[in-house]
Amino acid sequence: MNYKIWRFGKWQFRLTSTRYVLMALVAIMVVAAVFRFVLGLGAVTNLSDEWPWGLWIGFDLLCGIALAGGGFSTALIVHVLHKEKYAPIARAALVTSMLGYIIALVSLLFDVGRWHNCWRPFFFWGYHSVLFEVFWCIALYTLVQVLEFGDIFFERVKSRPLKGILEKAMPFLLIFGIILPTLHQSSLGSLFVVAVDKLNPLWWSMIIPFFFVWSAFFLGPAMVTFEGSLAARAYGRQPETEVYQSLVKVTMWMMIAYLIVKIIDLNYRGVFSLAFNGSFESNMFLLEMIGGIIIPIIMYAIPSIRKTQAGVAAASFLVVAGVVFNRINVNFTGMAKAVGGSYFPSILEWLITLGFWSLLVLAYCFIAENLAILPKEEHAGAKKSIAG
C-alpha cells in the first residue's frame, strides 16, 4: 500500500496523494466562501446584469442535478420494475445522486444574494413560478434520498428502531423518490420557457421540460456506467461491464426517441434550418446533437463496441458530456445573443465550484470505504487496490 489510512474507531479513510490535492481544493473553497459571503456576489463573481446566472447555476445546479439523474432512473429500473440484474449498481447510484443534490443545494445557497432568506419559499408561495416547483421538489427529494441512504447507514451504525421505521417507509420513499425528480428535472427545463424571446429557438421550446427530464433519465445509465468505471479503476476492482452494457440499451433507445422528438419539434416550429445556418449557435447545437446523441447511439448499437469495457465507458462519457453541453448551451450559448455582454467565470467562481466537486469525490470515497455501497467482490484479489 502506498498510502496511509486514517482511522477513527471503526471508520477509516485512505489518504492518497490525489486526496490530499482534493482536500486542499476544499480548503481553498472554504476561504473563497468567506469572501463571497462577506463581500457579496459582485466582488467575487463575474456575474452582471446581462448575465445574472453563471457557473454555479449553469454548471453546478443544472448539470449537477442532471448528472444525479442516475439516482432516479436506477431506482425506477431496479426497485419499481424489479430488474434485479441491475441491483449491483443501485446503491452507488443513490449515493452519487444524493451527494450531487446536496452540492447543488449548497451552490444554490452560495448563488442567491439574500441567502438568509432561503427558507422563505417554504412559507411564502409563489406557486406560479417554475422555480417554486424546482425548489420544493429538489429540497424534498434531497430529504427523501437522505432517508433512503439512512437505510444503508443504519446497517453499519446499528439502530434497530430507526432501521425498522425506514424499512417500512421505503416503498413510499422510493415512489416519491421517482415522482419528485421527474417533476423537477422537467421543471429545470421549464425554467427557460419564460425566456421565450431570449433563448435561441434551437433550444427554446414549449416541450423543453420533456427534453430535460428525458435526457436526465437516459443520462442515468450512462452516468452510472461512467462513474462505476472510474470507481472500479480507482479501487482496482472488476468493472460491472456485463451490467453496464445491458443497462445502456435503455439509454440508447431513449436517445433515439429524443433525437426523433427533437427533429419533429424543430420542424413543427419551423426552425429546423437554423441548425445549419453556420452561426455560432447552430454549430454548438450540431456539436451537441452529433457528439452527445448520434455518435453514442451508434457506439451503443454496435455490440462489439458496447460489450467491451472501454467501448461502453467511452460512449457513456460522450452521453454525459453531451447532456452537460446541452445544459450549458441552454444557459449560456442560447442566451448570449439576446442578452449581450460577455461572461466568463472568475477565478473565485471556479475555485468554489472545484471545491464543491472535490468534496463530492471525497465524500463518495469515504462512504464507499465505510458503508456497503459497492457490490461484494467475489474473487480474493480485492485487496490489491491502487485507490483514487
Place this chain on the structure above:
Amino acid sequence: MPKGVLVDVSRCIGCRSCQVACKSWNDLPATPTGFNNSWDNPPNLTATNWTRVGYHLIEKEGQLKWRFVKTQCMHCNEPACESACFTHSFVKTEEGAVIYKPTVLDQDYCVGCRYCMIACPFSIPKFEWDKAFPFVRKCKFCYDRMKEGDKPACVTTCPTNALQFGDREEILAEAHKRLDSNPNYIKQVYGEKEYGGTSWMYISDVPFEDLGFKTNVSEKSIPSYTWNILKWTPWIFVGWGAILTALYTYNKRRAEVHHEEEMYAPVQDEE
C-alpha cells in the same frame, strides 16, 4: 384603476430631466460619466439608474433625425417577473405598478435568485451586485407618489409633454386619437398588446425597430406560457404516482426475495 404613461417619441427632445427627477425623488446616487460608444448617458440601466434616455440617429427620407427614447420598467399588465418570483415578492398593484410588495417586511421576502432578471422580456430588473445582501432594483412607477395622487417624478418634470400620465384606458384612447389625427405616426401603440399589454406605452413617427424596440413579439403574456406547463404539475404528480405505485406492487409480488445486506460491502483495508 390601473394607471399608464404614454411616451410620445416625436415630442421628446432628449433633455434627460426625467433621469434627474428620477434620481432626486428616489435618492439614487449619481453615476460618474465615462467614455462610451454612444450618446446615451449613463450607458445602461443599473440598480441605481432606473430610467435612461436612449439617443438614436435615424435616416429618414434622406434626412438625418435625432430621436430619443426613454426606457424604464414597462410595468406589464401580467408581469413576467412577478410570475417568476418564487416567494411572490414582486406584485402588480391595482394602480398598475410592478414593485416589491409595498411594505418593508414584504420586500424582504426576496431571496436574490435573479430569476426575475432572466424572465423579464425587456431585461429591466437590475441587481445590487456591490452589496452583501442585494435587492433587485428597477423603476417603481413612483408608487409612493401615486399613493398621494401625484404623477411619477419623471412625468412631472417633462418639459415637452412627451410623457403623459393617467388611467391606462384613457391614455390608450389618447394614443389612438393622436395616431388617427396625424399621418406621420407609425400606426402602432407599442405596449398596447406586447406581451399582453404594458402600463407604459409608446407612439412614434419612426419605426419602432429603428429605436431599439423588440418588435414582432408575442401578444400572449409570458406568465401564460409558463402556466400552460405548470398547470399540469398536480396531474403529473397524481398520475405518475399512481402508475409507479401500480408497477411497484405488481412487480413486488413477482420478484424473488433477495438479501440486500449480503449483496454489498464496504471497500475496506485490513487493519
